Amino acid sequence: MSIPVVTVGEAEEDVVGGLERLHGPVTVVRRCTELTELLAACQSGLARAAVVADGCESLTASLVDRLGAVGVAIIALTDNAEEAARLRGIGVASTLTGVEPAALAGRISEAVAQLTGTPRGAGHGSGVGDTGAALRQLPGEQVDVPPASGAGRIIAVWGPAGSPGRTFIAANIAGELAAEGKSVLLVDADSYGASIAAVLGLLDESAGLAQACRLADQGLLDEDALLKVAIPVTTKLGTFRVLTGITRADRWTELRAAALSLVLERAKAIADVVVVDTGFCLEADEELSFDTMAPRRNAATLRSLEVADTVFAVGAADPVGVPRLVRGLADLESAVPHVSPVVVMNKVRAAAVGRSPERQLRDAWERYGPSSGITAFLPADSSAADAALLGGSLLLESAPESKLRRAIADLVCAPVQRSPRSSVFSSTPRRLLKG
Incomplete structure (x- = not known):
């Protein structure tokens, strides 16, 4: 069965064209201009995967959680290694922007399969709303705290x-x-x-x-x-x-x-x-x-x-x-x-x-x-x-x-x-x- 996909970003044209030419594993059902539009489309049950071709810096753990709760896997396109590491930390699969359509389709299939096979329970209680508290990092201090074992x-x-x-x-x-x-x-x-x-x-x-x-x-x-x-x-x-x-x-x-x-x-x-x-x-x-x-x-x-x-x-x-x-x-x-x-x-x-x-x-x-x-x-x-x-x-x-x-x-x-x-x-x- 073909996986319905929504895309977002200015670079989506090449992505969409490449995926559509495959005629099979995935189907692009909507092209969105911003993440809020993509979120609305996903919450309506339109898609099983979302490809973020541009603007992945706006992805947060809460947004990923909301999409995961409705069964949507996210694949971000980025060439920045640090950004890719950040995305992995919040549960987003990533690949290079110049990825071949077939390889991208395979990455989408893997992400959807992984999401489907992982017990869900993280969707309840989260959201993108935030009051925006001021972030103030305290200077590091040398304190006499015993070292942790790493398995708390x-x-x-x-x-x-x-x-x-x-x-x-x-x-x-x-x-x-x-x-x-x-x-x-x-x-x-x-x-x-x-x-x-x-x-x-x-x-x-x-x-x-x-x-x-x-x-x-x-x-x-x-x-x-x-x-x-x-x-x-x-x-x-x-x-x-x-x-x-x-x-x-x-x-x-x-x-x-x-x-x-x-x-x-x-x-x-x-x-x-x-x-x-x-x-x-x-x-x-x-x-x-x-x-x-x-x-x-x-x-x-x-x-x-x-x-x-x-x-x-x-x-x-x-x-x-x-x-x-x-x-x-x-x-x-x-x-x-x-x-x-x-x-x-x-x-x-x-x-x-x-x-x-x-x-x-x-x-x-x-x-x-x-x-x-x-x-x-x-x-x-x-x-x-x-x-x-x-x-x-x-x-x-x-x-x-x-x-x-x-x-x-x-x-x-x-x-x-x-x-x-x-x-x-x-x-x-x-x-x-x-x-």
Whole structure:
């Protein structure tokens, strides 16, 4: 079957003529004058492949993602080796401008076959809309961060609405892993209320994650560029890096799924563990827009959960927080079916659930909760948490002996002495990060 192709660019005449003379493997169904026209033609289902003969510098990861979502492969014509490398980074096949028609047809067939044979899932939540945040690269700094192994893991910290403590736990997990000697990158991917910078006492004048996504979208994000936009945070026991979140809620369009995927993939090369603080909302929100390819407010959360190796589902241990977590876990299973969350009850205290709070919570969970059992209980310690937040520090600095700090450290296998008198360690927790 002949592959329908659309073309764009001033140099398209020679391309079109050569392909049409082949009379077979591909058929040019429309000649477009600009990328927006090509995008509209592809979204209408007119083509299976797009040949960009001119203007490939305008191709971005988000545009490639949108076309890939409707089953359209892109082939760019360029003689610039650096541009070809950039295009490969965002998933675009390229060939030389003087390519023979038969060779170009073969390249088109290969690109379409590769796209068809690759599981799709990257199209949802992305888009070309961008508010255009100012890109400011920070000067490189020499910081005492352990070298990464090159095969990093991703931990996503998620929880339902109602402030169950996602951000506070994510930040302290990063600190404990850094104290353990691991290379760690903490990412604030909350598109509703980014607050990692506030928790750590950092200036949030620039959104590090938005900068990284911008570079990724343009195919310019390499390991060195990611290190430049990630802020080093030094504690008494170790140093980790942070990609701060968006500085205003209306900048959520900068956290597009395609670009974020590239950022997290690069992050695994510079960190042993990538800790992602996600938003709470899991709605796919197609009903909010007639354009199903428009940017998605929850794309950052959904994509982070999709690619995570471990997902911590955090809920508040009180009569409001527990039902919210139960409903949230059902939503999580529906939105990201392959995830097996590690359920963490936070702010555990007798005043909220009665005597022997862990036993009360576990018994209630076994009767009414979902199939995922509770893995850990984090005790309420408002004085330690308040002191850490007030000083813009982590528990390992402000309250190193607190039960809450020890429980978080134990959750991620940091080498901290357990207190046998604490009911938090009454049962053996599941160790999640070995080695």
